[in-house]
Amino acid sequence: MKDWLLDLFFPPKCIFCQKLLPDSETMYCSACGHGLPETDEIRPIPFTKGCRAPFHYRGDVREALLRFKFGGRSHYADPFAAMMAVKLREVNADLITWVPVSRLRRFSRGYDQAQLLAEAAAKELNLPCVSALNKRHRKKQSRISGFASRKANISGAFTAVNPEQIKGKTIILIDDICTTGATMGEAAYVLHLAGAAAIHGAVYAIAKNR
Ligand SMILES: [Zn+2]
Numbered sequence: 001m002k003d004w005l006l007d008l009f010f011p012p013k014c015i016f017c018q019k020l021l022p023d024s025e026t027m028y029c030s031a032c033g034h035g036l037p038e039t040d041e042i043r044p045i046p047f048t049k050g051c052r053a054p055f056h057y058r059g060d061v062r063e064a065l066l067r068f069k070f071g072g073r074s075h076y077a078d079p080f081a082a083m084m085a086v087k088l089r090e091v092n093a094d095l096i097t098w099v100p101v102s103r104l105r106r107f108s109r110g111y112d113q114a115q116l117l118a119e120a121a122a123k124e125l126n127l128p129c130v131s132a133l134n135k136r137h138r139k140k141q142s143r144i145s146g147f148a149s150r151k152a153n154i155s156g157a158f159t160a161v162n163p164e165q166i167k168g169k170t171i172i173l174i175d176d177i178c179t180t181g182a183t184m185g186e187a188a189y190v191l192h193l194a195g196a197a198a199i200h201g202a203v204y205a206i207a208k209n210r
Helices: 003-009 030-034 059-070 074-086 103-109 113-125 147-154 182-193
Strands: 095-098 133-135 158-160 170-178 198-206
Touching: 059 074, 059 170, 059 198, 074 113, 074 198, 095 113, 113 170, 133 182, 158 182, 170 182, 182 198
Parallel strands: 095 170, 170 198
Antiparallel strands: 133 158
16 A cells, blocks of 8 residues: 555554654654663673663553554554664674564464564665574463573474574574563574574563563
8 A cells, every 4th residue: 555545544653652643753752752761781692792672671662562462563563673773783784583483373463573573674774584493382481480491491492494594694683572581592592503603682672680
């Protein structure tokens, strides 16, 4: 559909407060823009150069992520990725990939939210987006308490799709959120074993490490 036609039927709304946006504003309204929990943190994660994020996981940022993941707002991938890309401009990467959900999870949700973010970020940064990892279905991470048992649950969960496309490459590894970093660390480990030269993590929101 043409942009003006899309705007007619789906007028752009602030991704945080969901109010209609004035023509002068994109992604989010100026009122929301003033209170966003921005961060410059680069969270240390094994086998990566750290994980960057535009935001802390709280308030409106958290609510928007929940709508993106569970409320069918898959089009939030574009604004989220645009904000993530700001944090990635200084990274000299060869390609972008993502921490995948299992095929079963993707089927039940209809999309892989990290893949949508990776594809949108790749467009922003003018880099190729590559499916580099597969994931087997495991017990839901949020239903398991404790770092050690979460780590055990994902151990061996990922496999490299095609190590040849990873070897010697500097890679941006995308996910939607980073909490303990265990999942991203596991995915990065597999990329590392496949011969990646460097791995830079990036998420939309970074949560407190409980
Ligand atoms: Zn707003």
